[in-house]
Amino acid sequence: MANTIQSKKRARQSEARYAVNKARRSRIRTYLRKVEEAIASGNAEVAATALRNAQPELDRGVTKGVLHKNTVARKMSRLAARVKALSNA
Template sequence: MANTSSAKKNVRKMARKTEVNRARRSQVRTFLRRVEDAITAGDKSAASDALKKAEPALMRAVSRGVFHKNTAARKISRLNKRVKAIA
Protein backbone atom coordinates (compact mmCIF):
# COMPACT_ATOMS: atom_id res chain seq x y z
CA MET A 1 0.00 0.00 0.00
CA ALA A 2 1.13 3.56 -0.70
CA ASN A 3 2.73 5.41 2.19
CA THR A 4 3.08 9.06 1.17
CA SER A 5 0.16 11.33 0.44
CA SER A 6 1.33 11.90 -3.14
CA ALA A 7 1.53 8.14 -3.72
CA LYS A 8 -1.99 7.73 -2.34
CA LYS A 9 -3.20 10.45 -4.68
CA ASN A 10 -1.50 8.70 -7.61
CA VAL A 11 -3.30 5.48 -6.69
CA ARG A 12 -6.63 7.32 -6.78
CA LYS A 13 -5.76 8.92 -10.12
CA MET A 14 -4.76 5.58 -11.61
CA ALA A 15 -8.01 4.00 -10.45
CA ARG A 16 -10.04 6.71 -12.20
CA LYS A 17 -7.96 6.47 -15.37
CA THR A 18 -8.26 2.67 -15.35
CA GLU A 19 -12.05 2.91 -15.27
CA VAL A 20 -12.10 5.40 -18.14
CA ASN A 21 -9.70 3.33 -20.23
CA ARG A 22 -11.67 0.15 -19.52
CA ALA A 23 -14.83 1.85 -20.80
CA ARG A 24 -13.04 3.11 -23.92
CA ARG A 25 -11.57 -0.31 -24.63
CA SER A 26 -14.99 -1.92 -24.20
CA GLN A 27 -16.59 0.58 -26.56
CA VAL A 28 -13.98 -0.07 -29.25
CA ARG A 29 -14.41 -3.82 -28.85
CA THR A 30 -18.15 -3.39 -29.35
CA PHE A 31 -17.53 -1.56 -32.64
CA LEU A 32 -15.12 -4.28 -33.75
CA ARG A 33 -17.60 -7.00 -32.81
CA ARG A 34 -20.26 -5.35 -34.97
CA VAL A 35 -17.88 -5.52 -37.93
CA GLU A 36 -17.12 -9.17 -37.15
CA ASP A 37 -20.81 -10.03 -36.93
CA ALA A 38 -21.55 -8.35 -40.26
CA ILE A 39 -18.63 -10.20 -41.88
CA THR A 40 -19.77 -13.59 -40.60
CA ALA A 41 -23.31 -12.82 -41.78
CA GLY A 42 -21.90 -12.05 -45.23
CA ASP A 43 -23.50 -8.60 -45.41
CA LYS A 44 -20.94 -6.46 -47.22
CA SER A 45 -22.78 -3.13 -46.93
CA ALA A 46 -23.38 -3.57 -43.19
CA ALA A 47 -19.77 -4.65 -42.71
CA SER A 48 -18.39 -1.63 -44.54
CA ASP A 49 -20.69 0.72 -42.62
CA ALA A 50 -19.63 -0.85 -39.33
CA LEU A 51 -15.98 -0.57 -40.35
CA LYS A 52 -16.42 3.13 -41.18
CA LYS A 53 -17.73 3.64 -37.63
CA ALA A 54 -15.14 1.39 -35.99
CA GLU A 55 -12.07 2.96 -37.57
CA PRO A 56 -12.39 6.46 -36.05
CA ALA A 57 -13.34 4.96 -32.68
CA LEU A 58 -10.21 2.82 -32.73
CA MET A 59 -7.96 5.71 -33.77
CA ARG A 60 -9.52 7.92 -31.08
CA ALA A 61 -8.59 5.26 -28.53
CA VAL A 62 -5.05 5.30 -29.93
CA SER A 63 -4.77 9.05 -29.51
CA ARG A 64 -5.88 8.67 -25.88
CA GLY A 65 -3.34 5.95 -25.18
CA VAL A 66 -5.67 2.97 -24.85
CA PHE A 67 -4.22 1.04 -27.81
CA HIS A 68 -0.89 1.20 -29.59
CA LYS A 69 -0.91 2.80 -33.02
CA ASN A 70 0.41 -0.29 -34.80
CA THR A 71 -2.15 -2.52 -33.11
CA ALA A 72 -4.99 -0.33 -34.34
CA ALA A 73 -3.52 -0.14 -37.84
CA ARG A 74 -3.16 -3.92 -37.94
CA LYS A 75 -6.75 -4.51 -36.78
CA ILE A 76 -8.15 -2.03 -39.31
CA SER A 77 -6.07 -3.50 -42.10
CA ARG A 78 -7.17 -7.06 -41.37
CA LEU A 79 -10.82 -6.11 -41.04
CA ASN A 80 -10.68 -4.08 -44.26
CA LYS A 81 -9.19 -7.06 -46.07
CA ARG A 82 -11.94 -9.36 -44.78
CA VAL A 83 -14.69 -6.88 -45.73
CA LYS A 84 -13.32 -6.60 -49.26
CA ALA A 85 -13.22 -10.39 -49.54
CA ILE A 86 -16.99 -10.70 -49.04
CA ALA A 87 -18.64 -11.69 -52.30
Template sequence: MANTKSAKKAVRQIDRRTSVNRQRRSKMRTFLRKVEEAISSGDQGAAKTALAAAEPILMRAAQKGIVHKNTASRKVSRLNARVKALAATA
Protein backbone atom coordinates in the same frame (compact mmCIF):
# COMPACT_ATOMS: atom_id res chain seq x y z
CA MET B 1 -1.21 0.64 1.11
CA ALA B 2 -0.03 4.16 0.30
CA ASN B 3 1.27 6.17 3.23
CA THR B 4 2.12 9.61 1.94
CA LYS B 5 -0.34 12.19 0.68
CA SER B 6 1.19 12.13 -2.82
CA ALA B 7 1.05 8.33 -2.97
CA LYS B 8 -2.63 8.37 -1.97
CA LYS B 9 -3.33 10.91 -4.70
CA ALA B 10 -1.44 8.76 -7.23
CA VAL B 11 -3.61 5.78 -6.26
CA ARG B 12 -6.76 7.86 -6.87
CA GLN B 13 -5.46 9.01 -10.26
CA ILE B 14 -4.56 5.47 -11.28
CA ASP B 15 -8.06 4.29 -10.32
CA ARG B 16 -9.64 7.01 -12.46
CA ARG B 17 -7.39 6.32 -15.45
CA THR B 18 -7.94 2.58 -15.17
CA SER B 19 -11.69 3.10 -15.20
CA VAL B 20 -11.57 5.37 -18.25
CA ASN B 21 -9.20 3.05 -20.10
CA ARG B 22 -11.43 0.05 -19.35
CA GLN B 23 -14.43 1.92 -20.80
CA ARG B 24 -12.52 2.90 -23.92
CA ARG B 25 -11.21 -0.63 -24.45
CA SER B 26 -14.70 -2.07 -24.01
CA LYS B 27 -16.17 0.40 -26.51
CA MET B 28 -13.43 -0.44 -29.02
CA ARG B 29 -14.03 -4.17 -28.66
CA THR B 30 -17.79 -3.70 -29.05
CA PHE B 31 -17.34 -1.86 -32.34
CA LEU B 32 -14.89 -4.50 -33.57
CA ARG B 33 -17.35 -7.24 -32.63
CA LYS B 34 -20.08 -5.49 -34.65
CA VAL B 35 -17.84 -5.51 -37.72
CA GLU B 36 -16.98 -9.19 -37.17
CA GLU B 37 -20.66 -10.09 -36.85
CA ALA B 38 -21.56 -8.19 -40.02
CA ILE B 39 -18.77 -9.94 -41.93
CA SER B 40 -19.78 -13.37 -40.67
CA SER B 41 -23.42 -12.74 -41.58
CA GLY B 42 -22.32 -11.93 -45.14
CA ASP B 43 -24.06 -8.54 -45.21
CA GLN B 44 -21.73 -6.30 -47.20
CA GLY B 45 -23.62 -3.07 -46.53
CA ALA B 46 -23.77 -3.65 -42.79
CA ALA B 47 -20.09 -4.59 -42.75
CA LYS B 48 -19.10 -1.38 -44.54
CA THR B 49 -21.23 0.71 -42.18
CA ALA B 50 -19.87 -1.06 -39.11
CA LEU B 51 -16.29 -0.64 -40.33
CA ALA B 52 -16.84 3.06 -40.99
CA ALA B 53 -18.09 3.43 -37.42
CA ALA B 54 -15.34 1.28 -35.90
CA GLU B 55 -12.33 2.85 -37.61
CA PRO B 56 -12.39 6.23 -35.81
CA ILE B 57 -13.06 4.52 -32.48
CA LEU B 58 -10.06 2.25 -33.02
CA MET B 59 -7.78 5.10 -34.08
CA ARG B 60 -8.90 7.19 -31.13
CA ALA B 61 -8.07 4.27 -28.83
CA ALA B 62 -4.60 4.22 -30.36
CA GLN B 63 -4.27 7.96 -29.86
CA LYS B 64 -5.25 7.60 -26.20
CA GLY B 65 -2.77 4.78 -25.64
CA ILE B 66 -5.25 1.92 -25.28
CA VAL B 67 -3.62 0.04 -28.15
CA HIS B 68 -0.47 0.76 -30.14
CA LYS B 69 -1.00 2.77 -33.31
CA ASN B 70 0.43 -0.02 -35.47
CA THR B 71 -1.97 -2.50 -33.86
CA ALA B 72 -4.91 -0.23 -34.64
CA SER B 73 -3.76 0.26 -38.23
CA ARG B 74 -3.25 -3.47 -38.68
CA LYS B 75 -6.73 -4.26 -37.36
CA VAL B 76 -8.35 -1.66 -39.62
CA SER B 77 -6.38 -2.90 -42.61
CA ARG B 78 -7.31 -6.54 -42.05
CA LEU B 79 -10.98 -5.74 -41.44
CA ASN B 80 -11.03 -3.59 -44.57
CA ALA B 81 -9.53 -6.45 -46.59
CA ARG B 82 -12.15 -8.85 -45.26
CA VAL B 83 -14.99 -6.43 -46.12
CA LYS B 84 -13.59 -6.02 -49.64
CA ALA B 85 -13.29 -9.80 -49.99
CA LEU B 86 -16.92 -10.06 -48.91
CA ALA B 87 -17.86 -7.67 -51.71
CA ALA B 88 -15.89 -9.73 -54.22
CA THR B 89 -17.65 -12.96 -53.30
CA ALA B 90 -21.11 -11.42 -53.31
Protein backbone atom coordinates in the same frame (compact mmCIF):
# COMPACT_ATOMS: atom_id res chain seq x y z
CA MET C 1 -0.31 0.68 0.78
CA ALA C 2 0.30 4.30 -0.13
CA ASN C 3 1.72 6.34 2.73
CA THR C 4 2.52 9.81 1.44
CA ILE C 5 -0.07 12.29 0.25
CA GLN C 6 1.36 12.20 -3.28
CA SER C 7 1.32 8.40 -3.47
CA LYS C 8 -2.29 8.37 -2.26
CA LYS C 9 -3.20 10.86 -4.96
CA ARG C 10 -1.39 8.80 -7.59
CA ALA C 11 -3.32 5.72 -6.45
CA ARG C 12 -6.61 7.60 -6.87
CA GLN C 13 -5.58 8.84 -10.31
CA SER C 14 -4.55 5.34 -11.31
CA GLU C 15 -7.95 3.93 -10.33
CA ALA C 16 -9.78 6.65 -12.25
CA ARG C 17 -7.61 6.13 -15.34
CA TYR C 18 -8.12 2.38 -15.11
CA ALA C 19 -11.92 2.82 -15.11
CA VAL C 20 -11.85 5.18 -18.10
CA ASN C 21 -9.48 2.96 -20.08
CA LYS C 22 -11.53 -0.14 -19.27
CA ALA C 23 -14.69 1.53 -20.56
CA ARG C 24 -12.87 2.70 -23.68
CA ARG C 25 -11.49 -0.80 -24.39
CA SER C 26 -14.96 -2.28 -23.90
CA ARG C 27 -16.44 0.24 -26.33
CA ILE C 28 -13.77 -0.57 -28.92
CA ARG C 29 -14.39 -4.30 -28.55
CA THR C 30 -18.11 -3.73 -29.07
CA TYR C 31 -17.47 -1.94 -32.36
CA LEU C 32 -15.08 -4.71 -33.45
CA ARG C 33 -17.68 -7.34 -32.55
CA LYS C 34 -20.26 -5.54 -34.68
CA VAL C 35 -17.88 -5.63 -37.65
CA GLU C 36 -17.17 -9.34 -37.08
CA GLU C 37 -20.88 -10.13 -36.89
CA ALA C 38 -21.57 -8.15 -40.06
CA ILE C 39 -18.82 -10.04 -41.89
CA ALA C 40 -20.18 -13.35 -40.61
CA SER C 41 -23.68 -12.45 -41.81
CA GLY C 42 -22.34 -11.99 -45.33
CA ASN C 43 -23.91 -8.57 -45.88
CA ALA C 44 -21.23 -6.37 -47.51
CA GLU C 45 -23.07 -3.06 -47.00
CA VAL C 46 -23.65 -3.62 -43.31
CA ALA C 47 -20.05 -4.78 -42.87
CA ALA C 48 -18.70 -1.69 -44.64
CA THR C 49 -20.86 0.58 -42.49
CA ALA C 50 -19.77 -1.18 -39.30
CA LEU C 51 -16.14 -0.85 -40.36
CA ARG C 52 -16.56 2.89 -41.02
CA ASN C 53 -18.12 3.27 -37.56
CA ALA C 54 -15.35 1.28 -35.88
CA GLN C 55 -12.44 3.16 -37.41
CA PRO C 56 -12.78 6.41 -35.41
CA GLU C 57 -13.16 4.44 -32.19
CA LEU C 58 -9.97 2.51 -32.89
CA ASP C 59 -8.12 5.71 -33.77
CA ARG C 60 -9.38 7.32 -30.58
CA GLY C 61 -8.01 4.35 -28.65
CA VAL C 62 -4.59 5.12 -30.11
CA THR C 63 -4.67 8.82 -29.25
CA LYS C 64 -5.82 8.05 -25.71
CA GLY C 65 -3.04 5.50 -25.20
CA VAL C 66 -5.27 2.46 -24.79
CA LEU C 67 -3.98 0.68 -27.91
CA HIS C 68 -0.72 0.80 -29.84
CA LYS C 69 -0.93 2.43 -33.26
CA ASN C 70 0.50 -0.60 -35.06
CA THR C 71 -2.04 -2.87 -33.39
CA VAL C 72 -4.86 -0.70 -34.66
CA ALA C 73 -3.30 -0.45 -38.12
CA ARG C 74 -3.05 -4.24 -38.29
CA LYS C 75 -6.65 -4.75 -37.13
CA MET C 76 -8.01 -2.16 -39.57
CA SER C 77 -6.03 -3.63 -42.45
CA ARG C 78 -7.24 -7.16 -41.79
CA LEU C 79 -10.85 -6.11 -41.30
CA ALA C 80 -10.81 -3.92 -44.42
CA ALA C 81 -9.42 -6.81 -46.45
CA ARG C 82 -12.16 -9.12 -45.20
CA VAL C 83 -14.90 -6.58 -45.95
CA LYS C 84 -13.45 -5.96 -49.40
CA ALA C 85 -13.34 -9.70 -50.11
CA LEU C 86 -16.95 -9.92 -48.97
CA SER C 87 -18.05 -7.15 -51.33
CA ASN C 88 -16.11 -8.64 -54.26
CA ALA C 89 -17.62 -12.08 -53.79
